[in-house]
Amino acid sequence: MIDPYYLQQLAIGLSQGVIYALMAIGFTLIFGVLNVVNFAHGEVYTVGAFAGLLLITAFAPPFLVVLFAVLAFGAALGFGLERIAFKPFRRFSDEASLKSRAMRESTLMSSLAVSIVVREGLEIGFGSQMQTLPFDYLINKPIELGPVTIVTGDVIIFAVAAVMLGGLQYLLKRTRIGLSIRAVSANPLGAKYVGIDTDRTIITTFALGSMMGAGAGILVGLYYGAIFPAMGFVPGIKAFVAMVMGGLSSIPGAVVCALLLGLSEGLATTFISSNWADMVAYGFLIVTLIFFPQGLFGAGRERV
Amino acid sequence: MSLLEIENVTRRFGGLVAVDGVTTRVEAGELVGLIGPNGAGKTTLFNLISGFTPLSAGAVRFKGEPIQGLKPHRIAARGMSRTFQNLRVFPNMSVFDNVSVGAVGAMGQSAFAAVFGRRARADAISARTWEALERVGLGGVAEDLAANLSYGKRKYLEIARALAMKPELLILDEPAAGLNDSETADLARFIRSLNGEGLSIMLVEHDMNLVMGICSRVVVLASGRKIADAEPAAVRADPAVLEAYLGVDE
């Protein structure tokens, strides 16, 4: 029999991983369609949490209402974000621009700029401290599974992540809109020639991805009972890492890697020390990339 | 000793045998054509020779030395340069800079030399670049961004870049694609003049006028196998080639 101590640590590592996964799903979806890193995804997560907070303090609706309202809000947020930070850069359709690094990284910077404005704005509006939440909304009631203790939030977040992943896989593999998303991601110009409304597809993807990001924000906010303007930063980076480790285009891959990342951090705390956990997680990433230069589930480079 | 010897070269992709035990060679000064139906394995064979795809089996020797397993840039440094079927110019660089990369690749330029080096080296690279540019007639657009060139000019740009390396063997993958008949005729003259200066050339082409008109020998692939290797006239008459590739004679 394994020492329950290790079981408990595994469970904690996994629950950490599920949180990263929740964030990574939306992040990967958005990266997929435009092939640019959306630096503002962390802020969508944060704003989602703050929207939930405002809703709770103002109307105190039931939990599910909060969740769905935040999802809807997230979708709207994604729409706005795409319009402001990404769409303007698609006005250049000549080849030099399409293949230019400068143009690609400028989109990255526009999302960074938006994220700065949003985060600083939140700090001015709410202060940078953690916000207090009504305790009955928190999803952290302990559940004992034999020697292992988890909390309600672990179950909820796991369920939500599973539903998101399943739903998204179905959407991408089985539906027309999913096929369009993949087509735009593979070749945006080609997509125009086959009659895909690329703008709408991109906006839909942003709305979907941001919806998931905002949902993740409020869930994790309620899980830890901690909502503050900088909360999106760490999960944002971890989601980015998980996505790349998984091979960019594969959402299940990103999820698996997010779990691995969470686990490796948990194990690092167990066997080494909490402050070295990052070292282990990033070391793990580097080793993975040395052996799988295209991520664990990535496609190879195109042929010459 | 031949310039390039290809021996029993095979390449498999999963279950598909893209190149299947091909043996042939290119003599110094020769102009060899490589033809075959779409998907016959021509580009794959070029990738095998130039080091982009590892061999499943067989051997490739260049100037008598085995080159399989070498990185593309090592092979290029030995004097073999190539163009690509899907044009691959450097879009956000000027035409001049594009071509200079070939010269730099061949002549080498270290970080140290770039900072403290003498002017002579840069001048030599510059001269070589101009020479290649003038050779293909792109001198006038040297400062334009490559992305703004039309398709045809890009083809010449690729050739210029390869020429700037001063190769001994030039490998051209469908150089005439996208050119009209009179442009193709110009290209044919151009390739022949290159060959006349002693450059060995191997080219893939679907334009039979070009291939039959300038090649001294034609190799035919079909489904990865070599089905003919002879003078143009003989290939043109080969029933197997007619069947697999040419269809009814034009």
Add this chain to the structure above:
Amino acid sequence: MSLLEIRGLTVAMGLQEILHGVDLAVPERGIVAVLGSNGVGKTTLMRAISGIYSPKAGSILFRGEDIARMKSHEIVARGLLQAPEGRQIFASMTVLENLVIGGGRHGLAELDRVMALFPVLGQRRGQMAGSLSGGEQQMLCIARALMARPSILLLDEPSLGLAPKVVKSIFDLLAQIRSEGLSILIVEQNAKAALRIADRAAVMEGGRIVIEGPSADLAGDPRIVEAYLGGHVH
């Protein structure tokens, strides 16, 4: 009335004007070929028709409706499909997925017919499109356009990279689908073959149409023979 009628089309990239008032018409069930040497603006014209570039001036009437400033997907929805230069296939998706996407709302209705035209694609249906050979990709590109049951097909250098046998079968195919009611606008470097199947042809130079007329006339025009047919009539 012509199915597709282009009037005074002017296209500019940034400050540089590339097309200067192009007029061209494609009749119902007609094949029109556009010839011209490299860089005269043929592809630009094709892109403008498909809504990739938005023109600076002029109009493009399709069945009498001006599509010049429409989005590309609206244009495709009207049955105007293109097999573009550079192929623009979805490299990281399988051959079959490429065709499904090409089918649009028709889905896979046309699959059998298209597969019959390009049997290679049938053998490679599960392969990533990006790993196909150049010619196979070109076939996929044309096949993808056909999947959507176009009423007018725009082909930008369809014979590029194809073996002579396949080129021949493609031109045969064009003649055949025209007889089924399709119109075709084709840009082609293989002027001989293009003039053989086209009803009318136009020659572009420097962003303008300089000669336009029945293809038979053009095939005999000494200027054309000199410039595009390699200097001698076969």
Add this chain to the structure above:
Amino acid sequence: MSEFVRGRLVPLLVLLVVFALVPYGLAKFGKGYFFQVAQLVLIYALLAVSLHLVTGAAGLLHLGHAAFYGVGAYVAALLGTEMKLGFLWGLPAAGLAAAALAFVVALPTMRLVSIYFAVATLAIGQMIHTVLLNWVAVTKGPNGVMLFSGITLFGTPVKSPIAIYFLVAGLVALSIWVLHRLSHSYYGNALRSLREDDQCADAMGVDTVRLKIEVFTVSAFFAGIAGALWAYTTGYVSPGDFGFNTSILVLAMIVVGGLGSLPGAIIGAALLILLPEVLRGVGDLRNVMVGIVMFVSILFLPRGLLGEVSALSLVRRGFGLKWGAAPSDREVGWR
């Protein structure tokens, strides 16, 4: 005339500002503040230009540059405090240590391409930062290192602000000159080919992996130099200054200035250091304003304030002079 204006005058003006106007202002107003800001601009300009080499020219998105800056700062500070080695030792040692570390981490990771490379550098940066923060025995961990000994050149202490400023400006100018030679030369062309299409560059005989390792190392060297300058001008280094945010700040500088453009990197550094200072007046909103200015500049000039193409032609005309071996009317080329 116009050629002269475009080519010679601009760099001359910049040098004039750096070496004459700013010191003059300092002497005249006696303000340490302007001088401090100018010094900061210089250090960040060096950081930005060294990142330009990797990310702008060679096109490798580098998200961990600040870590090498940190390594340089720590090496200089630790040598100064623990080994009592002065500035003249600390400066090159900082560069070399950062370069050596970059070389070691580059060996296994430089085969990576595009975003995989980016995330690997992110990880490397974070790992180095973690080590700086937690390896208490060597780096003193979160306590940071205090460097009491000021700058001493050949036994003479350099104490006055103006002297320190001239020293920093001189070193930065020299470093940027080296980076300029690397990026504006045929070597630079090879780097750019790597960015445009590494496989094709390979076919042209360019050893892409070696080139990547080389520029990564060189860039880290100059980041290390910048670190040493920071350590010596501040007197105290702590891990917080070398985190992900600093890497992103430097990246923002080169993108806003014009990715691929060396003068752009300098402009970007000046902008993003000066802007928050200029905006001090608007109070708490100032960082929101920085974000907005950044966004607007990117929106209207997505290729940056001074885009690569115009920067290249400016530099080429300016420093390139005539191309000896080329026909005399040709002006294109590098020297």
Add this chain to the structure above:
Amino acid sequence: AETVKLGYQLPLTGNTAQYGQDFKTAAEIALARFNASGRIPAKVEIVFEDSRSDAKEGVTIARKFVDDEKIVGVLGDFTSGVSMAAAQVYKEAGMPQLSQTASHPDYTKISEWQFRNITTQAGEGPYNADWMVAKGYKKVAVIAEQTDWGQSVTKYFADEIAAKGGKVVLTEYFNRGLPDFRSLLTKIQREKPDAIYTGFFYEDAANFLKQMKQLGIAIPVYSTSAAHNQKVIELAGADAEGLSLTTNFLPNSPKPEVKEFVAEWVKVRGAEPGQFPAQAFDAVNIMLEAVVKTYPKSTRAAIRDALAATKDFPGVTGSTTFGADREPVKQLSKVRIVGGVFTPVAD
């Protein structure tokens, strides 16, 4: 008469802005009270500059303050890192600097111009250790945030507890803002310590305590004055119950100066102040006192000397005296969260 100017560098934006904003409010309360009192025939003005807890901004601000000849003394910064980077400038220029929070052991060693108004862990650590040993807790686990402050938390505590025959069974650091302490908690639990000594700020404290409850771990937790903030109770609710800590600020103390400060603070913020605002409030007042003592000859050097001579200054955090090393000597008291309030306790 001419106004006397003071500088205050502090993080007003960025992710430590909550602390800087608290300091600013405290300083404004102190200043308003002072200017209303008319103790000198001139107004005092404080120039606030935002450093974002960023060393390069901190140094720039320091230069700016030094340039302004009217500024005769500087308060801040928040973190030791920024305070110390700026201190180099103040040292060169001869500007008295009084930080309300910089706790790095070397901070005051930089030069005779650096002062601080925070009890260093050299005092607080042993005090806590003695307290715990007296309660019979001999096996102790220590965790602290990975900052210079956290380092000194563990160091001084461990030294004393070892001297008193106790034992530290586990020492571990974490990064400030760690969202999930459960791995760490499980690890602590495995060591079965009698008590846990913690070096964290109130937000980490709240998370730590909540997650401890979730895991059903019931081990007494001791902490420092940094966790003394109403927010702990707000954020952790009932889970904060039982947290013991040392402080030198008791908001419900009957002393008039405390009452006045708390009342003013509640007016502005709507809640009771914690330890840090109180420290800032005192720091500003100590500085103002130095201005009074030196007026009208309030030069930087005079202010420095006046600061150094501060003796038994009656602040809200108790009486303050600067030793020869420019460190404050302060009285600590013990409090525990009982029934949702910080309650002074004897043991």
